[in-house]
Amino acid sequence: MAPINKTDPQKKSQDRVQTLFNDNLRLYDFHGGIHPPQQKTPASNNPQQTLPLAEKLYFPLVTEKGQPLKATVKIDDRVLTGQVLAEDETGFIPPVHAPASGKIIAIEHHTSAHSSAIQVPMLVLETAADQQWLELETMSIEQVVTTKPEHLIQKIFDAGIVGLGGAAFPTATKLSSPAKINQLILNGAECEPYISCDDSLMQEQATKVLSGALLISHCVGARDIVIAVEDNKPNAINMLKEAREKLPFEQFDNLTSLSIITIPTKYPSGGEKQLIEIITGKQVPKGKFPAHLGLIVQNVATAKAVYDALIEGRPLIDRLVTLTGKLATIPSNYLVPFGTPIEHLLSYSHTKIDQLVQVIMGGPMMGHNISDLKTPILKSCNCIIVPTEDELPSAPAALACIRCGLCTEACPAQLLPQQLYWHSRAEEWDKTEDYNLFDCIECGACAYVCPSQIPLVDYYRFAKKAVTDKKAEQLKGQTARIHHEKKLARLKQLEDEKANRRKQRAIEAQKRKEAAALAKENEASDNEDSSLPIDSEPTSKQLDPKQQAVADAIARVKQKKLEKAQAAEAKASNNANSADINKNSGDPE
Amino acid sequence: MDLLIAIGILLALGLTFGALLGYAAIRFKLEGNPLVDQLDALLPQTQCGQCQYPGCRPYAEALAEGDDVNKCVPGGQETMEQLAALLGVEPQELAPENEADPEATIVLIREPDCIGCTKCIQACPVDAIVGAAKHMHTVITADCTGCDLCIPVCPTDCIEIHPAVTGFAAWKPQKPVVQNPEDLQRIPIQWHQ
C-alpha cells in the first residue's frame, strides 16, 4: 500500500481508522420479499476459473435498450486488446473494447440476448494466437486523489464501465449526478438464487473491490461508504473485513466511515431501491434517483472495474459469470471475456449440451431464456443457468386467481399485483396506471408465491409495452395534429396574402388610371410640367429634379416587379407557392 | 304564517341555486364543441383523408353530426369501438379490407430518384417532408404519420412504405394465453445447432 505521507503520528491515523469501521448500523426492512432456495453452491465453493479465448467473439452494434452503436473499426482491421471497437455517437453509452487481439472479419447478423431473440448486426472478432495489449496508462492512488473528479469520471466512461449488477446503466452517468452525494452504498447483496459471481469476486479480490469503493467515493465526494452483503456469504464478509484493515485511508481524508454490514437474506434485497430502504429506512421518491436522497448505489463488481480502470488503466473487457445448474459439469465462476458465445463457455466446462432444456441468462427470478447458444456474453450477463427438467420445472398451466393476496404480501414495491393482473388481462390500460404499473420492478416475487401459477410478470411486461406504445402513439398523434393545424393556418395565410395583393394591385391600377386621366387633363390645361409622376403626391411638387428622378426610378422598378410576379403567377398557378412552402416546412415544432 | 315561511324559504332556495347555476354557466363555460374535441382526440391524427374528409378534425365534426363511426382506416377496430362508445351508438362493421389491425408505417424517399418536384411536400398534411424545388427531398421520420398521401402524387414513384418501428422497439411481449390446463407454461424455441 501507499506510504503514509502525512505529518500526523501513526497513532492518530490508527485511531481514525478505528472510528471508520462502524459496522453496527441500524438496519430497516422492506415490504414483502420471498425466500427462495439459495442454490448458490456448488458454484460459489468452486475456485474462479479463467475462460480461454473463444475463436470468434461477437459484439452487437445495438445495445440491449436499442441504441445503435457505431463501429470504430473496419472489416480486416487488426485490433489490440483494449482497443475501442464501437461507440455511441450520442455519448451516452460507454465504448466497447476489444477483449482480445485479433482481426475483425465480418459484420454479420446474429441472434441477440434480448428476449425477442431478434437478429442484430454484430462485429465478429477473430482472436489471434499472440495477444497484445494496448499501452495502458496507469495511475497511483496519490495521483488519483489529486485528479479532478470530472477527469476520473471521464476515464471511467472511456473504460467502458457500466453497472455490472445486471442493469448495465452507464456508471459515469450515475457518478456525475449534480446532487450532493453523502453516502456510497456498495451492493454486494446478490440476492438472487444461483448467482455467486459477486460472492466469488469479494472473496478473491476484496482489496480491489474496497479500493474501487474508495475511488468512487472520491469521484462523487461521498463521506460514508456502506458495503452491504447478505448473511449467506460469510466468507465474503470476512475477506472484506480483512482487506479493509490494509486500505490506504490516509489518502482519503474526507472519509468518515466505511461500514461492512450483513443484511438478512431475502429476495430482492439487492434491488437498488430495496437496498436503500434496508440501509437508510428511506424510500426513493417516485420519479427520482437515489441521488435525491444523497445516495449512490454501485455493484461490487463495478467498484472493482473502476479500480482497474483508474489504477491500472485497464478498460472493462471481461467479467465474472456464474455457470451453474445441474447440467453444468463444472459449475463455477468463470472470468469470461465479453463477446464470448455461450456455446464456448458451455463446451469449455463440459456441459451436456445435448441434454439442455432451457438456458437462462441472469438469475432464475429475473433472467430470461436465450434461444441461440451463439449469443454472446455481454456486460449485463452475470449468470448462465443450465438446469435439468426437474430442477426448474416449468409452471403448470395457470389456474384462476383466487385473490388470496399472497402477491400483495410479497411485493417489494407495495403494489397490488393481483389488481394489476386483472387490469392487464382485460387491457384496461388507464386502470393499470392507476395501480402504478410502472412502479413494478419485475422482480417476480408475486409470480413466485402465486398458488395459481399465473405468469404475472409476463402480464406486466405485456401491459407496460402496450401502455408505452399507446402513449407514444398519442404523443405522435398530438404532434401530427398541431403540424396539420399549422399547415392549414399557413396555407390560409398565404391565400389571404395573395388575395390582399390582388386587391392591392386592383387599387393601384385604378389609381394609375385616375392619375393618367388627371395627367392628361393637366397636360391639356397646363403644359408646363410634363414630368409629373403617375403616382404623384402633393409633396412631390416641392422635390428638386434630382430627387424626382430617383422617385421615378423606384416607381418604375415597383411596376416591373409587379408585372413579373403577375406573369409568374399566371405561368404556374398550380404550384406557385412551392418556394414559400419549402421555406416554411422545416419550421421546428 | 307557516305557509308563507315555507314559500319564502323555497323562494330563497330557488333564487340562491338559480344564481349559483347562472354563475356556474358563465364561469365554467366551455369554449368550442367539447364533443368534437373528444372525438378528435380519439382519432389517430394521421390526416390521411381515407374517411373522405380532409383530415381528422373534419371527420370528428362529421361524427358529431351523426356520421358513421367506421370510416377511420388507420384507427381500425379499436378506434371504431371507442368512437361508438363515446357517441353511444352501436359499433359498425369495418369495411373488410380495413379489418386487419394496421401496423404503423412511415414513408421514406428513395433519395437518388427524387427530382425535387415538391409535389409530395404539398401533399403532406403534417409538414413531414422537407426540401426545395429541384433539390432532393427527405422525410422527417419522427413526424411522418404514414398517411401515404404523398405516394400517389410522386411522379417518379420514389416513395416507399416502411414499418414505423424496427428492431427491439418493434418487439412486443406476448400476452400470456389461457392454455389447456394440461399444458406447461413453455414455448419451444426454433433453434438450429
Place this chain on the structure above:
Amino acid sequence: MLYRTPAPHSIGGNQVSLMMITLVAATLPGMFVQTYFFGWGVLIQVIFASFIALLTEAAILHLRQRPIKKTLFDGSALVTGWLIGLAIPSVAPWWLTMTAVIFAIIFAKHIYGGLGYNPFNPAMAGYVLVLISFPVQMTAWLPVSALLTESLGFIDSVWLIFTEQTSNGLTVNLLRTGVDGFTLATPLDTLKTDLNNGLMVSEILNKNIFGSFAGKGWEYVNLAYLIGGLFLLYKKIISWQIPFSMLITLFVFSFFFSVFTPEQYPGPMLHLLSGATMMGAFFIATDPVSASTTPKGRIVYGIGIGILVYVIRTFGGYPEALAFAVLLMNLSAPTIDHFTQPEVYGHGSSQEKERTNNRGNI
C-alpha cells in the same frame, strides 16, 4: 430441444389445491369436537355435503366444457361442501343440505364464472338460502349429546338425516325435547328468546344448556376451531387481519355493552365462544375470493363482520348472524379495496417522516 418459460423460472411451492386441503385439514379438530358433542350427524353431514359438492362441480364443469380433472381437484368445491356440512344442523334432512350445496356451487360460484370470480362466499350463500327458506329445519339444532334424553347412534343419525326419523320412529323435535318437556334450542337462540321474554342474562346463563364460559359443548367446539385457525395462520394460508380484527371488534362491542348493562347484554366470552364465531372468523370470513384483499382493507372487512355479527345477534331477528355478516361484507369488499390501496414504494409522505429522524451520518 430448448424451451422458453415465463419469468420467474423458479416457482414457489404454493398451490391452490394444497391451500384448500390444508384448510380442510385445519377444520378437523373442530369437526371432531363437534362430533363428540353433537353426535355422528356432523360427520355424516360433512361427508354428504362434500360428496354432493364435488358431484355438482363435476357436472357443471362438464356442462361448461371445462377440464374436469384439473379444476375439480383444486379443492374449492370440497371446501364449500365441507363448510356447509359443518355449518348446517347435524340432524338437518338430507335435501336441505343438498339444496344448500347445489345452490352454493351453481348459483353462488359457477354463474359468476367459477372459482375466483364469485363475489359471495358460496358456502354462506348456500347456507343463507336454506336458512331463509327453511327456518324450522335450520334452527333444529340438537343440544349436546349429554343433554339428550335418548342417545343417538351412528345408524340412527343416518336414519334421521335421510328419512327424518330414527329407526325407532323418533323425530328431531322429539329428540330436542328436554327432561323438563321444553324444546331445547341452541344457546344463542335460547338467549335471544329468553331476553325477549324479559329474563336477565344471569338467569339465562344458569340454564343447563350453558357451560363454563358459553354454550355447553359450543365453547369447546369454538376453542377447537380456534386451534385450527391458528394452524392456518402458522401455515400462512390465511392472513391475520380478518380473524383478529373481527374477533377484537366482537370482543370490544360485547365487552362495553355488557359492562354498562350486564343484565341485558351477555359478555364477550359468550359471544366469542358461541355459535359459529371461531369457525366464521378463521374459515369463512377469510375466504380469499370474496373477502377484501388489501392489508388495510382486510382489517376494515373484519371489523365490519364483527360489528354486523354483534348487531344482528343482539338486535336482529336471527340468533346467529355470521352468514349474513359475511355476505353483507362481501358486497362491500370491492369498495373497501378501492379505498384501502397500500402506499406504493416511493409514493408516500413517509420520506418526509423518515427525514426528520434520519441518522447522523446522512
